[in-house]
Amino acid sequence: MRNMLKATTLERKFPLLAVENGCIISKDADITVAFRVELPELFTVTSAEYETIHSAWYKAVKVLPDYSIVHKQDFFIKENYQPDTERDELSFLSRSFERHFNERPFLNHYCYLFLTKATRERSRRQSDFSTLCRGRIVPQEIADKEAAAKFIEAVGQFERIMNDSGFVTLTRLAASEITGQDGKAGIIEKYFSLSQTDTTCLKDIGLYPEEMRVGDDILCLHTLSDVEDLPGKVGTDCRFEKLSTDRSDCRLSFAAPVGVLLSCNHVYNQFIFIDDHAENLKNFEQTARNMQSLSRYSRANQVNKEWIDEYLNEAHSKGLISVRCHCNVMAWSNDREELKRIRNDVGSQLALMECKPRHNTTDTPTLFWAGIPGNEADFPAEESFYTFLGQALCLFVEETNYKSSLSPFGIKMVDRVSGRPLHIDISDLPMKKGITTNRNKFILGPSGSGKSFFTNHMVRQYYEQGAHVLLVDTGNSYLGLSQLIHNRTHGEDGIYFTYTNENPIAFNPFYVEDGVFDIEKKESIKTLILTLWKRDDEAPKRSEEVALSNAVSAYIELIGKDRSVTPCFNTFYEFVRDDYRRQLEQKNVREKDFDIDNFLNVLEPYYRGGEYDYLLNSDKELDLLHKRFIVFELDNIKDHKILFPVTTIIIMEAFINKMRKLKGIRKLILIEEAWL
Known part of the structure; x- marks a missing residue:
């Protein structure tokens, strides 16, 4: 039987023409500049800092010319942790740590920003004029080259404003990162394969009436494309109840529920369309007059007229900028049963934002096509809604998942959300960033909360990275670790001092x-x-x-x-x-x-x-100066009027000796039950 389905090639429908000078040029002569975005880490931003980030976005968007499009695209992809067990210097515990987390799934976040310069005609096009619906795309020529030059200059100002904020970092993508190169995929290939790996093999795309497929993955799309879908009030941040108490607040961005807190493969697209502000208000004035004249036939017209008047009053009295906005959550799975669960999860997360979950089934191909990096001007105008710039920016995701420190020194910790191991520097990096002026640490918690467990984990890794560790213990919390080091170094290290009647503690000052x-x-x-x-x-x-x-x-x-x-x-x-x-x-x-x-x-x-x-x-004539792991266990003598003071002086003398003589070597002294 002959196949009646109309199939075409991606090359024929491809809306992009070239990448020149780091800019994506579409066949309709739209210019797009692409950035990689680094956001603050989850649970590290206060309410005041969210306000600062929002203010930075507001100032940056204001410098863009009319008929510009701001498209922020957040990929959240499920990946598996790949352990690093091939290094020879790994100890038994470090290797066991890596193996324990082998193949552990976690949600990775990739954030991009695309700034597009379109034209007045392109900004008003409906979905039926998408490049998907055209039989042949004839490349256009950039009509106003002066406007293009001004746009590139405004993009430079945009980048500087955001980078100077100190919270969000924009890195402009080079041409090779956009188009890809031999063996390495660019962002356009990654978008068409719905992944962020270096796959250079494209998948078949099925644009069926009932569903859209990319390879084996079935797409599920939820949109925020109508004012009626939005809550009555939006803000820069919201309270995260799980980690908040009566006396403390844990804050997240307003759109965080559809960010890293949504644990499935998905893309969160945020569009802001900057039209001619004066023309927008003029059109609203005309619409209000029409509604007034039709109010005798329907009370709804009178209500709509009042809403438009309120919008215009806000715009004129407060100097607000009228823009169009659209957001969508594009999730996918190759399992239909899992897709049902994902659809419910996305809907419930949108409901947490007090938005009305709207599962879009008809415009999925058009919105997917408009999300192609560089094809933002192909967005169907009827899918956007009018609002003000400040409110539109509240729908941006402003945080990312935890990241490993670039510093070579640190400890392995685990992400509290996804359970992924991370390399964290809590000694040098905070000083470089100006967060603190010293490396002192205070570990506070009730009995049984894991203080000694964490400290064992920390000092073991510090020791393996060359640090000298001196521990003052009460309760034999570090006996096992000391014995492990003692046996591994054949008695050269892992010195353990404790008092027993058979083997009392002894020194030679x-x-x-x-x-x-x-x-x-x-x-x-x-x-x-x-x-x-x-x-x-x-x-x-x-x-x-x-x-x-x-x-x-x-x-x-x-x-x-x-x-x-x-x-x-x-x-x-x-x-x-x-x-x-x-x-x-x-x-x-x-x-x-x-x-x-x-x-x-x-x-x-x-x-x-x-x-x-x-x-x-x-x-014994022990040389404590060059011993890298020393434990003084004082539980049996902490109340002894003679032994305890003597031991304390010996401990301080040993550590001060290390401080004076071991230049350029990291040293730490840790005192258990320091409060006592």
């Missing part, structure tokens, strides 16, 4: 690997001994501070000369008891200035045979 005692080390030793000698409420006399300082300096000089003296508290105690006592006698230091017997008596519990003789006489 007099040990340095390189034998060099700098000022910080000397001060740390003096502070430690003063803590052991004097009570918190007992301040040392000046003469006692000088005597102690001289004793520490003389002992350090001794161990530097005599290698047979083992640096530890035992030999320091013996030096003060014998050698330093004789030095004081030679200097005639009085007992009231420095009572050496009292000093030795107070410190005797830390000397050999004393109650705490293990505390400051460790023979």
Whole structure:
């Protein structure tokens, strides 16, 4: 049987002529400039900032000449996460993290902006004069080249205004990004294949009366093309109830429900048609007079006349700009059952915007064709409605999904909406952007909220990226991670200090690997001994501070000369008891200035045979300076009046030593239960 369906080639119906100087030229001589748009991330914009973004759009659109078209096109495509497991330096946990999220679906967002210069005649054309309905398209010549030059200049101003806003970034697309090149698809090919991948194979397009198909995908179109479909009031932003409380607001843009919150493959097209403002108002004046003359035959005419008068009053009194607007949500699926669910989802999301969901079945091919980048002037005029520029801009989607940081340093987190892993820099990037002036972090949450779980995740990745990590723990939260690092480095790292009766915590404050005692080390030793000698409420006399300082300096000089003296508290105690006592006698230091017997008596519990003789006489000689992962577990001694202060001083001395000597290396100290 002979096929009775009328088929034609895309080449014959193709409405675009060429790309010259980065501009798309249609066969009807329309000029279009294309941009890639970067929007702020979801849940990061306040209500005042939404107002600022809206104001920037308003100022930018105002610079465009009459009969310009602003077309913002947001693609939301379902993609699968591709893990990066081929790198050799990946640890077991990092590789397991990547494998866990392998092929996880998420909704990716691609945003484009097309600015088109049309003509008065093109802006009034109906759907029956679309290039789809013409048998042959004869290329036209640009009639007013001066107007084209002014349009290109206005586009440059538009771009500068938006980029200077600090929230929205426009990047002009080059010719290769529009038309594509060998092995890489351009935005026009991507639009015809309803994808954003580098596919260069076009699909068959079926324009059937009951449905439209692109390949195996069936399209479902919802439109906002009539004032009656819109809510009584629109705004720059709205409250997101799921993440808001009685005392705090989480704000999203007004059109966010049909953006990243609509979890299906879809394109959200937003059109603004800038006509001659004065001519628009003049036509409305004429329409109002006609309605007035016909009001005796129908009360509806009188109501319409009142609405038109109100529109004109607003325009004249507030200086508002009259424009035409249209928005549509184009979703698709290759499964009819899923398509039914998608149709319901789109309708419910539009209802969240207080709009009337209108499922459009007849104009789908025409609106799809008008959405081709560069073919915006082919839009059917009867599908648009009159409004003001400010209200039309409220229908723009103003946020995108979370993005990975470009910074090489950071941690892997997961998008709360889609569950996709992201690389986030919470240390360097906020400082570069001027959000903060330091890298300090405070992790706050109730018991069981996951503070230690997150911290394990963070410090493990910081360690794997070369940072020195010192943890002060209460509750053995980092024992597993420390053991993993200890075993992986064969005992070279992952040092874990904790107190048990069988293996009490022990240090040697007099040990340095390189034998060099700098000022910080000397001060740390003096502070430690003063803590052991004097009570918190007992301040040392000046003469006692000088005597102690001289004793520490003389002992350090001794161990530097005599290698047979083992640096530890035992030999320091013996030096003060014998050698330093004789030095004081030679200097005639009085007992009231420095009572050496009292000093030795107070410190005797830390000397050999004393109650705490293990505390400051460790023979392990650990070099904490070059150990990259150290945990001090203080749960058993946090209330001990002697062990806790000593351990605290040792911890601070170790970290300060890292701060002073390890230049150019990232270091962090983390204190659990810091509030206590």
